[in-house]
Amino acid sequence: MTIDHTAATAHALSLPATLTRPRVSRLTAQLAAAPTANYTTTCAPYTGEPLADLPVSTPADVEDVFARARRAQARWALVSLEERRRILLRFHDLVLERQDEGLDLMQAENGKTRRDAFLEITDIAITARYYARTAAALLAPKRRRGAIPVLTHTTELRHPKGVVTVISPWNYPLSMAAGDAIPALMAGNAVVQKPDTQTALTALWALELMREAGLPKDLWQMVIGRGSSIGDALMAGADYMMFTGSTASGRRIAAGAGERLIGASLELGGKNAMVVLEDADIDKAAAGAVAACFPSAGQLCVSIERLYVAEEIRDEFVAAFVERTRKLRLGAAYDFSVDVGSLTNSAQLETVTAHIADAVAKGATVLAGGHARPDLGPLFHEPTILTDVTPEMTLFAHETFGPVVSIYPYRDVEEAIAMANATPYGLNASVWSRNGARGRSVAARLHAGTVNVNDAFAAAWGSIDAPMGGMGDSGLGRRHGADGLLEYTEVQTVAHQRLQGFAPPRGVSYERWSRILTLALRALRRLGTH
Structure with missing residues (x-):
């Protein structure tokens, strides 16, 4: 099977003009590291060519960052919500005005398509605007019923946690970096962040814009380094931990936070399911499956890796899905002409190829894709559809985190729900039906923090007024909505007893x-x- 791709190979692609050496140096200068720091080099996934030299922080650097952040936070807590709101709205405007810079950075560092990068731009603009406009009401003192009517005056207050540690991943380098810092800052905290080294420039771009919008310098700081080197220092200085990454790492962070008796919010792995009911619109469901499985080359925590299709429509759906997948344009381009981009690092390519090879060796059938594409660039892999996948195959239950999906038939809706729920994970799911009420009824029975009806994941993720997060091995806590702001606060009850007591x-x-x-x-x- 051959998948369409752009005529120009990635090997001939130059870095965009916005990524000049002075520009990169200006961004990396924002990293907190000693003048004598060691440096690490990142490479562009499209081509493998060197991209940036980044100073690596030490535990001592991290300790110094927390000390400065704590002083800045004490001043920031006294800044009015109105001034914080103005800064966020200026940041919102700058993200939209300077989006080409951000798009170029995300593509260069991550390898995703421009259309996938643009979704991160819109996501951060929406997040900044939402919290700028809702924080005052969410953080305002709330009158609560007192112990004795009239005589007990009870108020609920919200105070910032202090300094929040944010550890963000490489797959959505803007959304996961700025998206968690925004509510933490709006709630009155300082942020010490460790973005993934591979995509640190994108996070630093967001930091640059936020400072340009008026955020005090030491209030949001960034460090990079291996968790084995600076992880303990990041935990030791934190008043709250925000982590997005693997379930294994999340367990270690949860254990450390428990030892320190501080809070933690963790968005972890997933093995997300899509259920296509027998009454679904097949063309729409097939298009939805493409959108669900292959954005950012499948390197998306909420993307679909398991597809359950009613036996009555299986053949027709699979034919439509395979046809659409084969038409996807795979390649590298700093414009909107490509549908699927590159994987980000060699470890992900190795995982994808190993999972597919294991499945095929044990009897799985490849319906589309199945091969790496070194002719396009060092980390490209075709969008892949598998069937006849069985439990002894690695990808049956383990997250692949790449452009790979397995299709399974089911006989009735009870079986579909049971199969979709047969996983320790519970991050995202999707249900397709012509009957909206029926789709919502099935959705409510799926073990996932977000479930989308007749959509892949954007409907729930984009509903920023509602909480988003995982169940089971997919994590703790929620981002977005009131939860996404209030988790960065300490709640205090002040009860004033008047005249007569107890x-x-x-x-x-x-x-x-x-x-x-x-x-x-x-x-x-x-x-x-x-």
Whole structure:
């Protein structure tokens, strides 16, 4: 099977003009590292050519960063929500105005297509605007019912945690970096962030724009380095941990946070399922499957890797899905002409090829794709569809995190739900049906933090007023919505007791006081209040 691709190979592709050496140097200068730091070199996935030399931070550098962040946070906590809002809205405008810079950086560092990179631009603009406009109401003091009506004045207050550590991955370098820093900063915290080294320039671009928008310099700082080197320092200085990455790493971070008795929010792995009901619109479902499985070359936590299709429509759906997949344009281009880009690193290419080879050796059938494409660049792999996948195959239950999906037939909806839920993960899912009510009913029975009906993942992810996160081995906590802001705060109750307290008034015995309170409680019950 041959997949269409752009005529020019990635090997002949030059880096975009925005990525000049002075530009890259200006971005890397924002990293917190000693003047004598060691350097590490990143390479462009499209071509393998060197991209940037980055100074690596040491544990001592991280300790210094936290000390400066703590001083900056004490001042920031006194800044009005209105001023914080203005900074976020200026940042929103800068992201949109300077989006070409960000698009070039994301493509150069990650290897994704421009259309996938653009979704990150829109995501961060929406996130900044949402929290700029909702934070004041979410963080405002709330009156709560007091212990004794009228006499107890009770208020719920929200205070910033202090300094938040954000550890962000390489697959969505803007969304996962800035998207978590925005609510943390808006809530009054400082942020110390370790972006993945491979995509640090994109995170640093967001930091540059935020400082240009007016954010104080030491309030959001970035370091890079291996977790084995600076991970302990990042945990030791944090008042809260925000991590996006593998389930194995998430468990270690959760254990460390537990030892320190600090909070943590973790978005981890997934083996996401899509269920196509027998009444689905087949053309729309096939197009939806393409959008669900192959964005960012499948390197997306919420992308679909398992596809369950009703037996009645299986053949027709598979034919439509395979046809659409074969027409995808695979290649490298700093414009919107390509459908599927490159994988980001050699480890992901090795995982993808190993999972496919293992499945084929054990009897799986390749319906589309199945091969690496070194003719296009060192890390390209064809979008791949498999069937006849069985439990002894590695990719049956393990996350591939690449452009690979397996199709399974089912007899009835109960079987489909059981198969979709037969995983320790629970991040995202998708259901397709012409009947919206039926689709929502099935969705509610799937074990996943977000479920999309007649959409892959964008509907839930883009509904930023609603929480997003995983169940089971897919993580703890939620981003987006009120949860995504309030998790970065400490809640405090202030209760002011006026006139009469809980002890009996002078001259009234405890026995008589107990009878009075009993009558009062019964009266409140009858009145239906409190």
